[in-house]
């Protein structure tokens with residue numbers, strides 16, 4: 407598949423830079439002074455205990471919500487470039503067929519009918535969804551729904567893909583299938599930013615790690631360094647499997 | 652004297668022209684009113700669900716209240732508007748099918764608007780972030796939400812159709828129950844009963860019941876099959 411052209415053909419939108427970025431609701435600071443650079447071509451896993459702010463961080467990067475202070479800026483000057491997509495922690499599938507779910511964002515993006523049809527066919531084939539194409543998306547199994555959610559995001563030709571707990575509610579074999587897809591995306595040149603609360607998954611997938619604790623980014627760096635020699639007691643406790651809040 | 656039921660069966664079996672004419676007019680008036688209500692009410696209801704402006708709550712409450720508007724009051728309002736001395740008197744619409752369509756639209760429109768608003772509002776809460784992520788703004792979300800809410804919407808619209816076709820107060824006041832011109836099933840039943848000619852009244856009653864029954868069956872069947880097909 408000639409997907410390695412994705413990055414080469416378009417101007418690259420990465421790196422994405424977060425500078426002293428904070429997000430508050432009312433008086434509560436949910437994310438505080440985040441400095442982070444998302445580099446092209448890497449797999450970054452955002453880790454941290456429940457409620458640390460992982461989902462918020464991804465939604466901010468994707469542009470679903472605006473930071474309260476500080477900045478989020480893409481290499482491309484565009485405040486919200488099109489070449490990025492996200493799979494939400496609980497993806498919403500439209501009450502339509504699998505095919506229509508794939509077609510919808512392409513229509514929004516302004517593709518002509520013929521180009522859309524071709525892209526949908528290609529995506530269905532790529533994700534093994536051809537036998538399910540005319541089925542109502544909402545009646546698929548959990549694993550199939552998640553596969554469709556990933557396919558829908560992939561069809562948008564993103565340079566960077568934000569995945570929020572992409573295998574949270576799935577059984578081990580479906581989880582494995584999703585992880586395989588993530589590796590393939592990565593091999594195609596798509597930058598991955600994902601969250602996971604599953605330590606084993608994070609070890610398998612991460613090239614870089616960002617560790618969030620109570621809304622603060624207290625560690626970031628190459629995965630090997632984080633897993634072998636965590637710098638903070640919070641990260642050590644987290645890796646040791648102790649519940650920290 | 653024959654039983655009214657036997658006369659009724661006879662009239663229906665023979666396809667009595669007065670009977671079929673009355674049924675046809677009733678359906679035409681109500682279908683037109685429902686169509687107009689959908690044309691206006693679906694986009695308006697969806698807009699109301701997504702828009703944020705001061706006084707929105709008051710409008711929502713007003714349309715909810717209007718759903719309970721007594722048909723005779725709706726009829727009276729239209730009568731006042733259309734009567735010779737009324738603001739629209741020059742149009743000479745009083746006692747025409749058009750006047751009945753207007754009156755029934757006033758009855759159905761609030762139902763369509765309120766129903767649409769509530770269906771779309773619930774879907775929007777669920778879809779909002781996902782649609783934004785996929786690149787759909789508020790305006791572009793309107794047709795998406797209407798389409799994804801289609802099952803509930805059609806079910807509700809069928810109920811509105813039922814209410815309008817069973818209604819007598821409004822069409823009687825503004826239509827006048829003129830034979831061959833503005834006589835509907837419900838106004839004919841009223842008249843024929845008061846005249847003591849029960850055969851025709853019962854025949855119309857049976858037809859009306861059948862229509863209501865099949866509408867409800869259609870709504871139920873639709874919801875059932877949609878549950879199986881769409882999840």
Ligand SMILES: Nc1ncnc2c1ncn2[C@@H]1O[C@H](COP(=O)(O)OP(=O)(O)O)[C@@H](O)[C@H]1O
Nearest residue numbers: 431436454455456457458459460461462463601
């Ligand atoms: N809109 C909001 N209003 C108030 N609190 C919020 C809001 N969104 C998220 N939070 C809080 O922010 C914290 C981080 O949430 P989240 O990013 O979902 O955590 P996680 O790391 O588990 O993904 C949680 O304590 C959550 O309750």
Ligand SMILES: [Mg+2]
Nearest residue numbers: 460461495571
């Ligand atoms: Mg989360």
